[in-house]
Amino acid sequence: MKQSVGAKTLATPTPVWLVGTYDEGGVPNIMTAAWGGICCSQPPCLAVSLRRATYSYAAIEARRAFTISIPARTQAAQTDYVGTVSGRNGNKFADCDWTAVGSDLVDAPYVDEVPLVVECRLLHIHDLGLHTQFVGEIVDVKADEAVIGAKGYPDITKVSPMIWDTAHRGYYSVGEFLGSAWEIGKTVATERIK
Template identity: 55%
Template sequence: MKKSLGPNTLAQPTPVWLVGAFDEAGQPNLATVAWGGICCSKPPCVSVALRPATHSHDSILDRKAFTVNVATEGFARQADFCGIASGRDTDKFAATGLTPVKSELVDAPYVEQFPLILECRLQQSVAVGGHTLFIGEIMDVKADKSVLSPEGYPHIEKVRPIIFTPVLRNYHGVGGYLGQAFSIGKELK
C-alpha cells in the first residue's frame, strides 16, 4: 500500500544546472536551478523556472538569453554556493573560481570549466505560481571532447552530472547503465 504524501515537488531526480545571464550592468551571474528540463524536440528547447525575486530573473527577460551549465560532481560546492548567494551583492564567478565566457551566439555567459553547455535564446516566459518558466530555444550545445561518446554525443558517465532530490535537499551522482532506451522493453511485447 502506498502512503499519500499530498501535493509536493517530489519528482525525482531533478537536474542541478547553473543558469548564466548578464545583469543590467553587464556583469555575468549564475543561478542554480533544479526546476528544468528539455521541453521540445523541434525546435530543440529547454525550460528553467526561477522565482521573480532572483537576480537572474529580470536579466533573462532583459537580455532574452541564458545558458544552461550542467553542474558536475567535481563542482558540487560551487553549484550549491550559486544557489544560496545572491548575484545582487556577490560576484559568484569570483567567489567560486569559475571562469565566465561570453557566448558568441546569445547574450549570456557560460562556465568555462563545465563540460556541457546549452546556449539558449529566450522563446517565451510563462508565470506559473511563484515562478516564471523560461523556455529557451537551444541555439548550440557545447561539450568538451573529453565527455563525448564514440558517436560524438555527451556520455553521462563522462559528464558525471549532479542530480538533486527535492524536499530532502540532497545532491547525488548518477548511477550505472541499465540498458538501451527504446530497446530493453521490446521483450515485453
C-alpha cells in the same frame, strides 16, 4: 498500498543546472536551478523555472537569453554555493574561481570549467505562480572534448552530472547504465511470449 504525502514537488530527480545571465550592467552572473528540463524536440528547447525574486529573473527578461552550464559531481560545493548567495551582492564566478565565457550566439555567459553547456534564446515566458517558466530555444550545445562519447555526443558517464532529490534536499550523481531506450522494453514482450 501507496501512502499519500500531499501535493508537493516530489517528482524526483531533477537536474542541477547553473543558469548564466548578464545583469543590467553587463556583469556575468550564475545561479543554481533545479526546476527544469527538456520541453520540446523541434525546435529543440528546454525550460527552467525561477522565482521573480532572483537576480537572474530580470536579466533573462531583459537580455532574452540564458545559458545552462551543467556541472559535474566534482563541482557540487561550488554549485551549491552559487545557489545560496545572490549576484546582487558579489561575483559568484570569482568566488568559485570559475571563468565566465561570453557566448558568441546568445547574450549570456557560461561557466568554462563545467563539462557541458547549453546556449538558449528566450522563446516564451509562462507565469506559473511562485515560479515563472522560461522556455529557451537551444541554439548550441558545447561539450569538453574529454566528455565526448563514441557517437560524437556527450557521454553522461563522462559528464557525471548532478541530480537533485527534492524530498531530502540533496545532491546525487547519475547512476549505473540500465539499458538502451527502445531496446530494453522489448524484453517485456519476449518474456510474455515464453
